[in-house]
Amino acid sequence: MSQSTYQLRILTEAEDFLAVEELQRIVWPGNETEVIPTHLLISAVKHGGICIGAYTGGSTDDKGQLVGFVFGLPAIYHTPDGPRLMHYSHMLGVHPDHRSEGLGFLLKRAQWQMVRKQGIDRITWTYDPLLSRNAHLNIAKLGAVCNTYHLDYYGVLRDGLNAGTPTDRFEVDWWVHSQRVNRRLSRQARQQLDLAHYLAAGAEIINPSGLRSDGLPVPRAIHFPFDVLDQPMPAEAYPGLLLVEIPSDYLQIKQLDRDLALEWRLHCRQIFPVLFQQGYFVTDFIYLKGHPARSLYVLSHGEHTL
Ligand SMILES: CC(C)(COP(=O)(O)OP(=O)(O)OC[C@H]1O[C@@H](n2cnc3c(N)ncnc32)[C@H](O)[C@@H]1OP(=O)(O)O)[C@@H](O)C(=O)NCCC(=O)NCCS
Structure with a gap:
């Protein structure tokens, strides 16, 4: 399916978030306690959090099927000049049947646009540094940078992707106004170096x-x-x-x-x-x-x- 056949929507309603719960069970199968519930998603998006969904097809009566989402919330980081606001991107998930079609990139680009409008200049998130696909998306395609390694960040996770190995994570910084990020998100993206x-x-x-x-x-x-x-x-x-x-x-x-x-x-x-x-x-x-x-x-x- 080409990127143009997906529709992105900002999610705000309980019924949207029930679909997000369902998609989480598919992307991170295996343990119900790891699913972020609708009530928390609602609380977050009513207070500066952002959840964007990607749908297949759809018409005026039918929304289509949710096949990807990104969710994050405002957070604080500390600088020598005092606390500053950032966006903490907590989850990005794409249905296994729709991966490597550019959806992860589209969702993150939409998140970047919305966070800029909030007047925030930094987005951070964590990911497993051993996941090559995530690294390719986060570092090469999106232009995030990293100099922070967390040992066993989440302790024990019980979902099917994470169970059984320590949850070490990279924490990446996505400086939304930087030349690096703007260049990689522009329509004439730079040629990747090999x-x-x-x-x-x-x-x-x-x-x-x-x-x-x-x-x-x-x-x-x-x-x-x-x-x-x-x-x-x-x-x-x-x-x-x-x-x-x-x-x-x-x-x-x-x-x-x-x-x-x-x-x-x-x-x-x-x-x-x-x-x-x-x-x-x-x-x-x-x-x-x-x-x-x-x-x-x-x-x-x-x-x-x-
Ligand atoms: C990580 C995830 C969101 C990426 O979504 P996606 O829609 O596949 O992402 P994109 O298609 O935009 O980008 C993936 C890129 O990796 C490339 N890729 C595929 N397999 C790869 C691999 N083994 N190593 C490196 N790159 C790979 C794809 O070709 C694509 O690059 P391209 O557009 O230059 O061809 C999706 O794989 C997912 O849901 N994973 C499980 C949950 C997860 O890990 N979430 C993130 C942490 S919360």
Whole structure:
């Protein structure tokens, strides 16, 4: 289905939110306690929260079927000049039959437009850094940046996507007025840079992964280009660009081999907190389709808002 056949609507009514509850059960199957209920969605949207739904088809009498939604609410962050308002985007979900058709992007773009109108300049959210599709959407397509790694952010989650492994998360920042974000959301979006571009610019993969005989990627040694025990060095002493490899299909690994999934989780824990502490930001993501597919985060030292 092409993007133009979906309709986006701002959701405000109880009947809309019952459909959002239903869609949550499909996207995050397995545990009723993880579903955000209608009464909370209503309270939130009556007080600055935003919930946008994507529908298939529909006519004047029939709304069509809800196949995607994004939901977030106003929140506070602290700066040296005092507390400031931001938008915390709590959930983005697309029905499994409608993924990779650009709906996630459309919903986030609509959220970006509405938050700008509220006069807010920052949107944050968290996601599992091992999910390549989410990384591609959040970092490469939307232009969010990240230098925050949370260990076991939600504690134990019981839904089918999250059960069984620690809930480590990236917290990303989406600076809604930045050139980076505006360029990526514009109709003439920038051409995405691929691995060859970054390697030609001197970027180094610090954790090239291996392949097991069954085809699953396995983490291997990590080569930090600095001594991790040292105090931070002067900025010019750091390589400007680093690449960090993750599996292209972590959910498949979780299904087939829980121990390997945990190994990947612990591998990421050894990398990202160290790089963030040394001043790196995640600024781009590379997804190479193929057999095997490859997925790599790009981290930059220094300027991250362009
Ligand atoms: C994350 C999610 C919302 C994305 O929705 P979506 O409609 O598929 O997103 P889009 O189609 O706009 O963007 C996905 C991009 O990833 C690409 N992609 C698909 N598989 C990929 C993979 N394994 N690795 C990297 N990119 C991948 C798609 O091709 C698309 O990019 P393109 O437009 O350049 O081709 C959806 O997958 C989902 O609901 N997941 C489960 C719930 C979840 O994780 N929610 C987010 C955290 S709350």
